[in-house]
Amino acid sequence: MAYRTAIHGAVLLCLAGLFMAGCGQDPKSGRGLVLPEGDPQAGEEAFVRLHCNDCHQVAGREDLRTRVEPLMTVTIGGKTTRISTYGELVTSVINPSHKISRYYRTAPYSKEGVSEMRNYNEILTVAQLSDLVAFLQDQYELEAYAGPSYISYYPSEKATGK
Ligand code: HEC
Structure with missing residues (x-):
């Protein structure tokens, strides 16, 4: 009986953990941010x-x-x-220094953690932003991850002369 109670407790603890992690109580979380539907063609023009x-x-x-x-x-x-993700693309346009890919951590792309990308925040409309992101999203093509290539651990039959 005590055993069952212990399992019960563990399950409840897990659920509580999932709840807290999943619901992200951080008021600064980007969760729920959705721009109006963008037009990729207008995005290309922009x-x-x-x-x-x-x-x-x-x-x-x-x-x-x-x-x-x-x-x-x-x-x-x-x-x-x-x-x-959609959120990452929006962020890279309006807050480019937030996260700079390791390929761009040097000149001419960035300096001391600040992106050299032009700042458009005073001129970009929300409509332009959603169009741009719709256009950008269409440009990526998902490729299956090949995984790390391991050297075969077992010597082949040929090598062992069998
Ligand atoms: C003066 C140069 C410059 C201009 C103009 C510029 N960018 Fe950038 N952009 C950068 C650099 C440098 C980076 C890489 C460093 C970083 O992530 O901020 C970048 C990164 C990005 C990324 C992330 C790419 C990735 O793979 O990490 C997107 C998306 C992007 N820019 C979109 C735009 C859009 C849309 C515009 C026009 C509204 C624009 N940029 C104008 C310099 C520029």
Whole structure:
């Protein structure tokens, strides 16, 4: 009987833990943030009009970089093993220094943890932001993760001469 009570207690404790972790009581959590539905075509136009292409090339869309004198090249889109979430894409446009990928932690991309990405927050409308994110999301292609390649532990039959 005592055994059953102990299991009961453990299950309840787990549930309480899940509840606390899952419900994220942090008032600063981004949970629940949803922009209005964006239009990818309008997003592409905004991307060019706002000169995002001064610094970005979009995988497979060389046409978006003609008539541009690049300041630097940060590639957006293409094959990836992990697509950025909607929230991460929004954050990378309006708060680029929040999290800088390890590839861009040096000049000319960032300096002392501050992204060199242009700040658009005074001019970008909410409509432009949701269109841009809709456009950006379409550029990524999920690739299956191949996993680490292990060297075979067992010598092959040939090698052992069997
Ligand atoms: C002056 C250069 C510059 C301009 C202009 C610029 N960016 Fe960036 N952007 C960067 C740099 C540098 C990074 C990488 C460092 C970082 O994450 O902030 C970046 C990162 C990003 C990322 C994350 C990419 C990744 O794989 O981590 C997105 C998305 C992005 N920019 C979108 C935009 C959009 C949309 C615009 C136009 C509204 C824009 N950028 C304009 C320089 C720029």
